[in-house]
Amino acid sequence: MKRFSLYIGGEFVDGNGPTIASENPYSRRTWAEFNSADTGQVDAAVNAAQAASSQWRRSSGVTRAALMFRLAELLERDADELAEIETLDNGKIIRETRNQIRFAARNYRYYAGLADKMYGETKQLDNVDMLNYTVREPHGAVALLTAWNSPISLLSNKLPPALACGNTAVIKPSEFASVSTLAMAQLVAEAGFPAGVINVLAGTADVGRALVSHPKINMVSFTGSVGVGRAIAHAAAESLIPVALELGGKSANVIFADAVIENAVSGAVAGIFAAAGQTCVAGSRLLVDERVYDEVTEGVLNRASVIKLGDPLDEATEMGPIATVPQYERIRQAISDAVSEGATLALGGAEANVDGEPLFVPPTVLTGVSSEMRVAQEEIFGPVLSIQSFTTEAEAVEIANATPFGLAGGVWTSDLSRAHRVSRELACGMVWVNTYRATATQAPFGGFGHSGYGRERGTEAIESYTRIKNTMIDTSGAARDPFLLKT
Template sequence: MTTLLPDTRMLIDGSRVPLDSERIIAVTSPIDGSHLAEIADASGAQIHDAITAAERAFSKWRQVSGNERAKLLNRLADLIDRDSHELALLETTDNGKLLRETSTQARFAARNYRFFAGAADKLYGHTIPLDSWDTFDYTSKEPIGVAVLITAWNSPMQLLANKLAPALAAGCTVVIKPSEIAPLTTLRLADLIAEAGFPQGVVNIVTGGVEAGIALTTDARVGRISFTGSVPTGQAIARAAAGTLVPVTLELGGKSANIIFDDADLERAVPGAVAGIFAAGGQTCIAGSRLLVHDSVADIVTKRIAEIARNIVIGDPRADETQMGPVASSLQQERILAMVSKALDDGSHLLVGGGRPDDTSLPAGSYVQPTIFTEVDPESRLAQEEVFGPVLAVTRFSDEEQAVSIANSTEFGLASGIWTSDLSRAHRVARELVAGTVWVNTYRYSAAQAPFGGVKRSGYGRERGLEALDEYLRTKNVLIDLSNSVRDPFAIKA
């Protein structure tokens, strides 16, 4: 399959920046290890220029009506839909996810832009009745200014839409930095931004590594930083932003519990558990990497999932028959296999997989077998640490209280799943789970209208849903004294 590679130059103030041969990063495909492209390793000076461009553009962009911003966002959504196959193929080649997954994500990205287009002209404030009759008080919602948007490699199109759509709808200008591991669809978006008609400087796209990241997260001119990625990097960004008092939105890791109760419909729960961990090769922050199963159904559930896992078709993610492609890089492959080795050392029982596929017909990419461990101690490293790969940890429980206790026993709190036919139980358990998202009788279901985000080490702030707009707006209060009275200048008026 031929992939049309995009212009990989950065976009700053409406212009593409020529690559410097001494500051480049190679981009390779995890499918076969082939060289795809070269991108810029931005310098601190280039990051400064990008923020300056966004800051300059903000003075005019903030005055553009919500209706006009909505038109531009809807136009961008139309262009993404038009080019969805090309974008999906590019992302699959870049990060190894199934083409049918990235195709869905391209359409979902467009849906997000349309959703926030609908909100762009509805950023209402409030009129507030105070105790005094002759005082008028109201609030207004104002954009925070320049937003820095940093995305991860596992779902670049979707993750960027989660951030860019509400930021633009709110009236912010942005500087985007995709992961250097999978930057190509974000760089391709630069062309669509221009075609949609956004003014120059409103959207800037930079690429790079550590130097670029530090420059982006330590500039006091930035109004908000939104980051999706690992916990250590998120912590570093939060520490850096504390120095300039810039607010941060963090969508970090997860160790989500997918709980199957004894009354669950197993015909739905088993595929749901498979989708939770083996879809996208387990490379999602919401992966249901911990499967908690009631004692009475544990044997049959484990047997069925193991049978599915052994027969998963691994291969080129662009092929229709493939069910699981490679992980995103050789470095990630080694990290996953190291975690498998640790799990064996800790006494977990390896039921399926645990290594590289035996299929010699596979290209020399970053492939890992679907892997299942049983008898996993809830306190073990496998149950506590994020693997970010196709590795499932199965733990049994005996009652509802124990299931909730185990589910809440990690430092993460991003997502969770409940499988039950008991409506009362579903509500009880959902209330007790410490997680930003709780799915009942489904898993990995996303909606533009539904807020998403975590608690504990999974981060803070929300993306998607109307709550996401608040990340890019600040509330201003205006109080007007309507009286003609002269006040006592030495006492507060209240």
């Protein structure tokens, strides 16, 4: 049994709340535990972040960059160990968690490179005697909340730009997968960040609520469900602080008849069954030109039927278990509901006991789906693909946009004009053409509608973690009429 601690004000401390155990989704055995924070420790973490804020925001970008580069080095050094911890915590296959830890290090390096480049602007005004310039300032103490499916990777979309901009942070991972973030706190300490700049809490939803509603928190960034996102937006509105939300998705992967079908089938399978479908950008709706519908459907069924389920620590495993019992039950209920509504179960659906363990949902494909069905409207967050056909480009766009979500989408075509045209018409924040689930530090990421607002990654993330101050200086030295607005 491994025990982990909270990290508050540069000190590792036990939580004062109830003990939370981490159960390996594959073996169903408890392997680690930690004590939840209580509201007093939330207060302590926020106060520590605020106390460190003044010094950190005044530190040079070079100083902040050096610490972030060091943290990136430590992440790479311990990538294998952290990846194993995350796999034990949420059941994601080891090949992906290892890759995600190394990608996280890339994010820290990217924003370290921006830490001394927080430029403002000078603006030419009508009055030539008035010097006007803007500067970017950090918000102060920010709350960063991540989901259970990719804790360290999701945190690397938030913490690096926050630090680079001069903010301090209080981090709260999901109570369903906190251990890898708690383990990473040890690297924060080793890297030498000043006390209070980075604080890590863990615990129940009550801890998250206390954090986002704390009067000394100046900004919130959250990745997770739509329901929790709404609650956080309400809490932030009460405090009149900015919030960035990266929420769910019901992304459409659109295959046109002129696509390279073999590539499109591979992309469709990877888009939904990678990470057991437990990813916000999952291409859970496959829209296929009716002229190639049979060919694509057959290809998807053939490829999905041989996906290797098993121990996520095994390098050969392609799909691991579902992360939690509640999520497993929600997925199975969603499949049952889809069939009740008239969808056809073309593959999967049944319980898959792998090595005697029950938390596996096999790759599942539903055909005969219409846009009105819940399976085409609600995020399942599991390995469940619905397939719909279309006849025209306009119909494909209409179906793709017929959900309240707007996170991502895919377009498969050999027609360059169509690629640009359809990408423009899709109502989502990220479009992939002839690929899916590709990622890059430099590329902004975020959604529309129920998928949230604000952008992570790229230089666009700087907008979320800074506020603009404008300064006007009268250089004329002349007296002015105190009763007239000076222009």
